Amino acid sequence: MKVLVTGGAGYIGSHVVKALGERGYDVGVYDNLSTGNKWAVLYGDFYHGDLNDAKRLEEVIESFKPEAVMHFAASIIVSESVRDPLKYYFNNVSNTINLLKAMNRFNVKKLIFSSTAAVYGLAKKIPITEDQPMNPINPYGVSKMMSEMILRDLSIANSEFRYVSLRYFNVAGADEYCRIGQAYKEPTHLITRALKTALGQYKKMQIYGTNYNTADGTCIRDFIHVDDLSDAHILGLKYLMEGGDSNVFNCGYSKGYSVREVISKVKEITKIDFPVEEVAPRDGDPPVLIADSTKIRDFLKWSPKFNSLELIIKSAWRWELKFKEIKDFIEN
Numbered sequence: 001m002k003v004l005v006t007g008g009a010g011y012i013g014s015h016v017v018k019a020l021g022e023r024g025y026d027v028g029v030y031d032n033l034s035t036g037n038k039w040a041v042l043y044g045d046f047y048h049g050d051l052n053d054a055k056r057l058e059e060v061i062e063s064f065k066p067e068a069v070m071h072f073a074a075s076i077i078v079s080e081s082v083r084d085p086l087k088y089y090f091n092n093v094s095n096t097i098n099l100l101k102a103m104n105r106f107n108v109k110k111l112i113f114s115s116t117a118a119v120y121g122l123a124k125k126i127p128i129t130e131d132q133p134m135n136p137i138n139p140y141g142v143s144k145m146m147s148e149m150i151l152r153d154l155s156i157a158n159s160e161f162r163y164v165s166l167r168y169f170n171v172a173g174a175d176e177y178c179r180i181g182q183a184y185k186e187p188t189h190l191i192t193r194a195l196k197t198a199l200g201q202y203k204k205m206q207i208y209g210t211n212y213n214t215a216d217g218t219c220i221r222d223f224i225h226v227d228d229l230s231d232a233h234i235l236g237l238k239y240l241m242e243g244g245d246s247n248v249f250n251c252g253y254s255k256g257y258s259v260r261e262v263i264s265k266v267k268e269i270t271k272i273d274f275p276v277e278e279v280a281p282r283d284g285d286p287p288v289l290i291a292d293s294t295k296i297r298d299f300l301k302w303s304p305k306f307n308s309l310e311l312i313i314k315s316a317w318r319w320e321l322k323f324k325e326i327k328d329f330i331e332n
């Protein structure tokens with residue numbers, strides 16, 4: 001079966017491409033390499049292209065002939081979205097519309113969509129179930145909410161079009177053989193920043209906000225290993241192929257860790273102490289995001305293999321060590 005993966009050279013996309021390839025799917029990757037890397041595409045055909053380039057996109061869909069699309073290509077940094085909302089509405093909403101138009105033109109009717117826990121924003125009840133209202137507090141979350149609404153309306157207007165939207169909580173970790181992992185030029189995510197600080201690539205770690213209404217005053221997040229998230233995509237795809245209706249699923253382990261807890265776990269695992277500075281809160285950060293993952297476990301029979309913060313950090317640490325080795329080799 002042929003699957004086109006937008007953003008398949010990025011962090012999460014490349015892990016899903018790996019999972020698809022390992023299971024025998026025929027993969028096409030469509031990526032503009034703005035944040036992704038061609039070396040991260042372990043399987044399939046690579047098509048360089050931008051979602052804003054309708055001609056190129058249509059040409060690729062017409063020649064590759066996918067039966068389904070997985071759509072990862074997006075901008076994903078909360079703080080950047082607060083500073084530059086238009087970038088987020090353009091890359092995440094406009095480009096999703098471009099993709100849907102091209103899919104429609106060539107009769108591709110199934111989509112797995114990368115959504116986010118940021119759509120919940122200030123959730124009323126923790127852990128968060130999928131039926132809670134979307135209440136995003138940053139442009140990134142709004143852009144994903146808008147895309148979800150577009151998908152919903154499209155599936156109502158055209159009953160043949162079906163989608164699964166996966167709302168990712170905080171994704172971390174890397175391939176077990178360290179072939180791929182997070183490789184952003186300017187990483188902003190908590191675990192990656194802490195590991196790179198342990199490696200001496202940053203002088204200190206900053207905690208954004210210590211007066212939240214949580215046990216230790218710092219934000220709480222639910223971390224999920226990228227390979228478990230990849231499995232969720234495969235299950236979502238099978239569900240659609242077997243005739244499942246459009247649906248939305250949380251992807252998380254239903255366990256939250258505070259920023260302080262994550263940093264001390266990183267110190268424990270790396271056995272490296274590093275300076276930590278407490279600074280002002282970052283704009284747009286919801287205090288607590290913890291998934292209720294009952295629905296995906298029941299509906300898709302998702303059964304995570306790496307659900308421990310320790311496993312996630314160890315896996316990310318192995319990758320950071322290898323990535324540093326490769327970078328040092330190239331640079332010297």
Ligand code: UDP
Binds near residue numbers: 170188205207285
């Ligand atoms: N965070 C932090 N210092 C950092 C990076 C992140 O204190 O260097 C906090 C951030 O404010 C948020 C949490 O860690 O409360 C998770 O942030 P991340 O960027 O990893 O993911 P997000 O939840 O924003 O998608």
